[in-house]
Each structure stands twice: as C-alpha cells, then as structure tokens.
Amino acid sequence: MSELSSRRVLTDASRLIIEAAVRAGANVFVGYPITPANWLYHYATQRFPTTLPATDEITTLQWMAGFATAGKFPVTATSFPGFALMVESVNMAYMMELPMLIVLVQRLGPSTGSATTGAQGDLLLLRGVISGGYPLPVFSPSNFEDCWELTGRAVAASLQMRTPVVLLTSKEMVMTSRSFDLSRLPDIQQAAWPEYRSANGYLPYRAKPAEPPPFLPVGNRQHQVRINASTHDASGLIRKATPEALANTRRLQEKIEAGMQKHMLFDYHAAPGSDTLLVTYGVTAEAARDAIRRLREHGRAISLLVVKTLLPFPPEALAILRRYARVLIAEENLSGLLRELIYGQMTPASVLGVNKIGKLISPEDIVAGYEKLSSMPSNPNSEAQGGKRS
Amino acid sequence: MKNFVIPETDYMVPGHLACPGCGASLGMRFALKALGEKTMVVVPACCWSIIAGPFPYSAVKVPLFHTAFETAASVASGLRAALDMQGQDDVTVMAWAGDGGTFDIGLQALSGAAERNEDFIYVCYDNEAYMNTGIQRSSATPEGAWTTTTPEGHVKDRPKKNIVDILAAHRIPYVATASVAYPHDFIRKLQKAQSMHGTRFIHLLSPCPPGWKIPSDDSIEIARLAVQTKLFPLYEIEDGEKVTINLEPDGLPVRHYFEKQGRFRYLTDADYERIQRDVDHRWEILKRKAEWAKE
Numbered sequence: 001m002s003e004l005s006s007r008r009v010l011t012d013a014s015r016l017i018i019e020a021a022v023r024a025g026a027n028v029f030v031g032y033p034i035t036p037a038n039w040l041y042h043y044a045t046q047r048f049p050t051t052l053p054a055t056d057e058i059t060t061l062q063w064m065a066g067f068a069t070a071g072k073f074p075v076t077a078t079s080f081p082g083f084a085l086m087v088e089s090v091n092m093a094y095m096m097e098l099p100m101l102i103v104l105v106q107r108l109g110p111s112t113g114s115a116t117t118g119a120q121g122d123l124l125l126l127r128g129v130i131s132g133g134y135p136l137p138v139f140s141p142s143n144f145e146d147c148w149e150l151t152g153r154a155v156a157a158s159l160q161m162r163t164p165v166v167l168l169t170s171k172e173m174v175m176t177s178r179s180f181d182l183s184r185l186p187d188i189q190q191a192a193w194p195e196y197r198s199a200n201g202y203l204p205y206r207a208k209p210a211e212p213p214p215f216l217p218v219g220n221r222q223h224q225v226r227i228n229a230s231t232h233d234a235s236g237l238i239r240k241a242t243p244e245a246l247a248n249t250r251r252l253q254e255k256i257e258a259g260m261q262k263h264m265l266f267d268y269h270a271a272p273g274s275d276t277l278l279v280t281y282g283v284t285a286e287a288a289r290d291a292i293r294r295l296r297e298h299g300r301a302i303s304l305l306v307v308k309t310l311l312p313f314p315p316e317a318l319a320i321l322r323r324y325a326r327v328l329i330a331e332e333n334l335s336g337l338l339r340e341l342i343y344g345q346m347t348p349a350s351v352l353g354v355n356k357i358g359k360l361i362s363p364e365d366i367v368a369g370y371e372k373l374s375s376m377p378s379n380p381n382s383e384a385q386g387g388k389r390s
Numbered sequence: 391m392k393n394f395v396i397p398e399t400d401y402m403v404p405g406h407l408a409c410p411g412c413g414a415s416l417g418m419r420f421a422l423k424a425l426g427e428k429t430m431v432v433v434p435a436c437c438w439s440i441i442a443g444p445f446p447y448s449a450v451k452v453p454l455f456h457t458a459f460e461t462a463a464s465v466a467s468g469l470r471a472a473l474d475m476q477g478q479d480d481v482t483v484m485a486w487a488g489d490g491g492t493f494d495i496g497l498q499a500l501s502g503a504a505e506r507n508e509d510f511i512y513v514c515y516d517n518e519a520y521m522n523t524g525i526q527r528s529s530a531t532p533e534g535a536w537t538t539t540t541p542e543g544h545v546k547d548r549p550k551k552n553i554v555d556i557l558a559a560h561r562i563p564y565v566a567t568a569s570v571a572y573p574h575d576f577i578r579k580l581q582k583a584q585s586m587h588g589t590r591f592i593h594l595l596s597p598c599p600p601g602w603k604i605p606s607d608d609s610i611e612i613a614r615l616a617v618q619t620k621l622f623p624l625y626e627i628e629d630g631e632k633v634t635i636n637l638e639p640d641g642l643p644v645r646h647y648f649e650k651q652g653r654f655r656y657l658t659d660a661d662y663e664r665i666q667r668d669v670d671h672r673w674e675i676l677k678r679k680a681e682w683a684k685e
Binding site: 035038051053059111 | 435458460497503522538539540
C-alpha cells in the first residue's frame, strides 16, 4: 500500500460506530449518560444532525419511537442498567415495527456491577427480551472494521425489516484507542426506508407475508397512520386474539427470520486436518485470533469461527459446529451464554468453555483451554468422526 | 447565627475518591456533622457512589446503601418504613443524590415520595451536570454552560430547572437551598430538617472543578459568588408557602461568577446582560414571596 492510499489515524471504535451510523442514514441520536457508552453520546453531539439529551433511558427509547414514527432513524448507546429500563419500550418498538439502533456496550454485572470493566454478559438477555421469545436482531462486531461495517448493516437491516436492532459490543471494544488505517474501510451506502408508494388507501400494518408493512411517516398528507403496541390488525386497531391480529403478530417473527437470511454473518477459518473448532464473538475474537496464530506456530491446527450475527443465530454456523469433534467456546462471562444459546442445557462432553469475568480473556487462557480440551474425549457423533467432513 | 457551633465530630473520614476541591465531598462532611451518628445514607449512581470508597477506602462511618440511579427516594422510603416497624425512630434517613439522579432520572421517585410525605431528608448535591460519567448536560445545567454534550456552538440554551419550586409545590414541610460556602447555614438547615417529620429537601450547590473548569482551590469562592450574585439565593420554604430568605446578598454582577469558570467561556456581553435581567427578576419574585409570608 502506498503512502497516499493509507489514512492512518489514532481513533476508537465509538467514533467509527457514530460515523458509520450517520453515513448509513441515521439522523437522530438520543443520549443518556452511562459508562462505558459515553464516548458514543459525546461524538454524536459532534456528528449527528440532531442529538438530544434524554432525562432517563425510558425517555430515550420513547423519544426514539416518536422520531421513527415520523420517518427519522434514531440511534442510542447504553449499557445494561440503562438497557434494563428500555426493555418495555424495546418491546413496544418491536410491536409497532419502528426501526432504530441500540448500541449496547456491555460492562461487568450484575446490576451496576463495575462500570469501567468490560464483559459479555447480555447475550441471553437479548435472546429473551421480546416477550414471547420473538427474535430481536443482534450484530456483534469483533474488531474495528466490524464496528464500521456492522453498524452500517445494522441500520440497513433495521430499516429493511422495520425493527429495532442491537449492536452488541463491550467496554474495551469502544473505549480503546489505536492506530488504524481508515482506507481499509469500505464505503457505506445510505439505507432506504421501505416506503409506501401506492395511491390507494393505506393500512399501516398491511404487509405481504414475512415482510414488514410499507412505511408512511405520521404527518404525511395523504393517509392516516395508526401505530399500536397492542395486538392489532392491519389497520392498527386493537384486536384480541382474532385470526387476523394473530397472523400480524406471527408475521413479526416471520419477517425477521426471512429478512435476516441475508445478514447471517460470521468469519470461518478452517484449519486443514483440524478436528477442533474455537468459537467466539465480540471483544474476545481478537484474543482468539492471536491464540490461533500461537497454536499454529506450534504445529497445532485449530479452526476458528467468529460469529457476528448472534441473533438469530446463523444456521450455517451451526452446520460448521457439527463438523467438529471438539468445540472450544470463549466468552467473557461465567456461565457460557453463547454455549447455552447453541447447546441449551445439554452441552456435550466434547464442548468446553473458556470463561472469565473481570478481565479480558487472553490468548493464553484460550491456549490453556485448548490443551485441556485436547485431553478430553471427542464427540463420537460429529461429522469429523464419521468422516463426512468436507 | 450567633454562637452557632459546627459540631466537631466527623463521620466522613480521610480516604475518599473525590477530586480535589470537590464541593460534594465537603457537603457530605458537613451533613454528617449536622445529623450525627444515627444516620443512614442512600446514594444512587452519582459521583458519591465512587467517592464513598472503593476498597480499601471507606469515606463514611455510617451505614450507606448504594442503589440504582432512579431510586434514591424509593429506597429511602423503604428504609424509613422498616425502621418505623422496628421502632427505630431516632434514626435519620438521608438520601444523597446528584442533580442527574434528582432533577432527571430520579424525579419520579422523588415526586412520589414527596407526595406521600415520606419521612426522610433528601439532599441533592447539585454540580450542574453528569460529572461522574464525563460532564454531560442535565436539566440542572445552567443556561450558557459548556458540557461534553453541549459543546462549543451548542452550549445549553435553556434555563436550569427550578427544583426547589417543584418540591415546594408538593407542600412538604421543608425545602431549602444551601451552599458549601456557607457551612453554618447548611448545618443549621440540616438540623432544623432533622427536628421535623415528613419529606425534607435541601438543594446544595456543589462546585465541581473538572466540570466547571475552575482551579480546585476556587471552589468555595465560586460557591460564595453564586450566592452573592443572587444566582443561587439562600432561602427556605416551609409547608410549600412560607418563604424565608436567609442571607441578603451583596448583589454583585453575575459576570463575576461566570468569568471565573471555563464552562461559561462562550457567554457574550449580551448574554451577561440578559441573564442579569433574569436573575434580578427572579430575585424580586423571591423577595415578594418572602414579604408575603411575613404578612
């Protein structure tokens, strides 16, 4: 790379996320102070067309709902204590089909925990946060480039499906400054709203199967827009359990399942001859990449799967997992949230977690986990054992 | 105020994590001197949740309940009710919250408790922004102030919320303003509050050197200037109506207060004039209320 094409700066991922969100078409940031998400709020005041100070996190999300209903794309950034206050409102926005982006910067819990210590403790909260178990799309950046690309994609996916989307990150990911070459970042296209274009009568929740309804902002001059958080029919009027209203509610799940098919993101590096797969996400991915390099230098072949679309979980990633006789899952929590997301309460003996709280997982932790896993029995049912591996 | 003695015994001790010149740490020291050993402190998320002490420090010698941001008045209500059930009516419950936890996210809990006239003292130590998270504007941030979320070109353009009038509107027994620059007045008000029952609220102006962009040894002087310029008058309101002004200020021009603080560096002469008119106007209103209460 020539000197001219390189644009090396000292930056941090909070800046990249804010810049990417604006380029993708987000135009309103609603903030409420909380460590470690404050840099995002601060940069938003410098970069967003509109930045607004909420008085609490319930206000934050409801304010965003108002903006989304009027055709503005809102963003906020928070951490668990703030997100906890947003939960009812996230459900509301989900039911109303309002696009918005929530950057959730994980910190050590439970409760206030340790505001300046990172963690990966909120994955299963997000898996269950919509009452009824409906899928809330969650993207998880694994490095600076991802913070840029996944933010742009999260805005686009949110608009495309008309749903709140979470960018799940953590303290060290957004608060670590480093020298970074901006020329490595691809352009981000401005995302489009799924606009209603017909001259015929408008029903705010009339949608094709497994799709969001076309959007008209409230205050448009042609049609009434009725937005409703209760079980409703195509007109947006409250219905109890009528077939039409229940079909509308079922569509919420179907549109995410269908819409997320083109956003199933993961990095997979298969090591030839390896029967062991290291799986990770988010901030732990950098340690995982380092650990893989070290193991390879010592002639130990191990494959790596970094999951970037955490919810819904990519089916292809599950297919990769099935190929391996041994699986190592590294994440910065005690109980193994990704492990539980994949295996439920029935984790096979051939699967080992590398878990830790209070400090980043190190490459050494992962290498030690690999050594331990190597001495354990492998999964007799894996495709690797059965010789079916491609 | 003659012969008024500040109690010698301290329940705030050396070994805390406040910044040099922190008004809020001085405020707590005075508050515990005034209220004494049989005091329980409720602290929501705020600077004081850090100042109180990470191991091995422990800044106060009384029980301290560190709670969630929006809940100080609710927790104080619960503690008070349980103490009453136990017959411990000689224990004072004091909620001690910053302006974010009082003016903004904690206002609903505080208003609910005040409407029920819950029996505790609530002190808002007001440093006029979210200082613990890095100087974000709150609804206590004054007009014209720079913060990290009201940067140059976008300094705050709305006046500070009048929390004293909001609390007085609940017609609780006692609402007062206080300043760390006037410890006798602050301690007298705390002891007066302690002798009463029901919800008692004290609004304490607490300079923050990093957030206000002032030298740490200017804290007290600036807190005093806030009173002397009539920007922050010292007064009390009993039963929502009876207003008493506790100190007649010199009436220095407001620019004396603003010019000493980096956070106000974007104010212009026109701003000074406009704010001066507003301060004079509000002082007149306060004086009339006090005169009316005397009649």
